[in-house]
Amino acid sequence: MNKCKLKALILTVGAIFMAFLMVNLNSQAARMDMVDVSNNNGYMSTAEYTSMRNEFGVKAVTVKISEGGTYKDPYASSNIANVQSAGMYINGYHFARYATKAQAIAEADFAGQTAKAAGLPVGAVLATDVEAEEQNNQSKATNDRNNAAFMKEIQKFGYRADIYTSGSWANNKMTIKGKTGWIAGYPFVPAGKKWYTNNNAWQWSGSAHFRISYGGFDVSQLYTDYYTAGQKSTVKPTNKGAVKANNKEANKNASKPYTAAKWVKEAKAYTLKTAVKLRTGSSTSSNAITILPAGTTVKTDQAIIHGGYRWVRQPRFNGYGYLATGPASNTLEYVKSDVTHTYYTVKSGDSWWAIAQRNGLSMTTLASQNGKTIYTTIYPGQRLVVR
Template structure:
């Protein structure tokens, strides 16, 4: 996820809880993470859920998705998927949703998992809020008809401005320079950094704090690993974004 523009970096952010990690072909030098790497993330960083990029637009598929989903499941982590949205109409949203469902099934994403529409592209920025809302609803309907659950990921500045994200839903990206307080607590999750580093992994990662159990199959997220073993919000320096 996270096509947000980073203005400055003041070090690795480890302030809010690292409950969820999202991964794509761009991570780990283009290789899927191994089961042991996911176990390390679970045991040492408190990761409970993984959301894997599975598709984009109407034709693109992630080459590492199948292995990432399988390896995360073997590590005992809840697995979900996300689709990078290029749609800007009901018809294109429906086409992309069908593609996302097909690819999720090919990649072994379990029925009942979340498939997120990652709505942050120029396609959505160029149309009205009403158009985006109709398109997001059309995407969600097809996802749910296939037996999956759906959610919207977008940047904080777009929430209820470029598209509706109701309380009790949504995964919101916002990277404050100082991570001093919980944000977007009425939503499912807050992605607070795109620059997290982990021992044993190459590159930087997107990390999110969960506020409910939506991304853990509506079961207690602390059954994976207790929040008491993770870092809570304190005054820290994180990546600063213009979003």
């Protein structure tokens, strides 16, 4: 055969194969069936949830209810009401801190009571989010016993139970039976392969973005009807073309593979430039042991990136204390106090310029701290960080 013709044939066959592969990958793109929302996402309006449904095909939302035995998510009530107003299925989750059966039962009672007060309807899923250091320090048998106790107790409040954990922990740190479980695993390219198909849901990205919502979100593909109230979803998007395009874009921009945070050795002395809370755990919701004044020297032995912050551990005579050295991206060797933001809700007629002027900012600064540019369109009901 003529070499030029052979080369052309090879190129043509290759092009056809690549086209087939791209069609196949697009047809197998991971879906954005469910979004989970916590206090990190701030106040979420009905308009934002409606956009998720109509433009991205989201069917269900699972909101954070509580953590440990004392923390109540301040946005749980508004999230539940606004998701329901948007016509989507609503569920909740509790971030587990338990290490014993008694603690698991106590946390389930706390989570159930908090969920009731926040308006989570009977019949919704109230999952236990099991991924903390407390469970990492336990055996598989202990975690199984504690999870079973939590789920049995939560059903007394009329909620359906499930376990959320990472793929590296599933059936290693705890047992996840078939047709149960909500498992996180973040491939670099989710399209083309379905993960954890034997479970209720696969969380495939922790940094999905929605058109009128600030920040990144965890998104999951559902394999069963467990998170849609035990029935086939009746939620229908109004813009199927947008759903297809947005889903494709989300798959293309999925985050890097999931890796669990680990403590690393860091023997260091910090001199505090501001007062900071020393806590019982590496979370802003952990109880404060004391407030260390500016000028205090803190000697640490380990560090970790966790929950959006960089944490260090201080050995104490009766255990450990934990303090944040700033946001996860901050490697400076000084400690900042807990970060809080002031938000502004966009009104009809607002502009980047008007909002920036009212808050003493430049338009560029305002847009940048919200992860946008001054050319990004803003919408009424959208929340912007102004401080």
